[in-house]
Amino acid sequence: MQRDWLREPRGSLNLVQDPTLFCEGEGQKKAYTLYNMLDKGKIQALVEEYLQDTDYELITLEVSAANEILIEIDRLAGVDVEDCGRLNGWLVEQLDAAGEEDYAIEVGSVSLSDPFKTKMQYEKHLGEDVEVLTAEGKKVRGQLVSVDEETFSVDVDTLVAVEGKKRKQHEMVTHTWGYGEVKYTKYVF
Numbered sequence: 001m002q003r004d005w006l007r008e009p010r011g012s013l014n015l016v017q018d019p020t021l022f023c024e025g026e027g028q029k030k031a032y033t034l035y036n037m038l039d040k041g042k043i044q045a046l047v048e049e050y051l052q053d054t055d056y057e058l059i060t061l062e063v064s065a066a067n068e069i070l071i072e073i074d075r076l077a078g079v080d081v082e083d084c085g086r087l088n089g090w091l092v093e094q095l096d097a098a099g100e101e102d103y104a105i106e107v108g109s110v111s112l113s114d115p116f117k118t119k120m121q122y123e124k125h126l127g128e129d130v131e132v133l134t135a136e137g138k139k140v141r142g143q144l145v146s147v148d149e150e151t152f153s154v155d156v157d158t159l160v161a162v163e164g165k166k167r168k169q170h171e172m173v174t175h176t177w178g179y180g181e182v183k184y185t186k187y188v189f
Contacts, residue, residue, distance in 0.1 A: 036100075036102075037063070037065065038063050038067050038069065038103060040061065042098075043063060043091075044058070044061050046091060046094050047071060050091070055077070057074055058073055059074050059118060060072035067102055067103040067104070068103070068104045069091075071087070071108070072110045073087070073110075074110045074118075078109075079108075084108055084109070087107050091105055112189055113187075113189075115186045116184070116185045116186060119147065122147040123147050125144050126144055126146075126147060127144065128143065128144055128188075129141065129187075130143075130154060131185070132154060132182050133183040133184045134182055134183070135182060140154065140156055142154040142156035143155045144185075151178050152176070152185070153174050156172070156174075156175055
């Protein structure tokens, strides 16, 4: 049985006048609206231009097929909701001036439960408890004690065997990883 999953209507298809495609299969016919996909690179350049002279960093930028834009920003001092609103408004002005239509923008801060994506996020949580998932799949919890360009270190309370003692003793052991050597690091609250 042959299925026509994507069939163009008779005549020419003008997406400006009729941005609808029909898909058929097994007796069903559904209409799907096509969106002019926004250029993620263009949006990233705009956001980075706006953040250029601030202490904010772009952490996440996602653009869905339905032109839903998700932007997450962060800085060492935390994120102000007013700053998110200003970035949102400025970006709307820029996209409207460029003739873009049919999009939604959400600007916010990174969730505390999200894994770190930039060195600044490690610096922001220095001295705080973190969870690290190593490349081998082992979860380690401890205090983030140092961050540099290539690595970060976590002090972990570890039970170690001490010669002459029956029971293992608690000892702080410092583990150091390169940023690419772990699956994730995230804040523990």
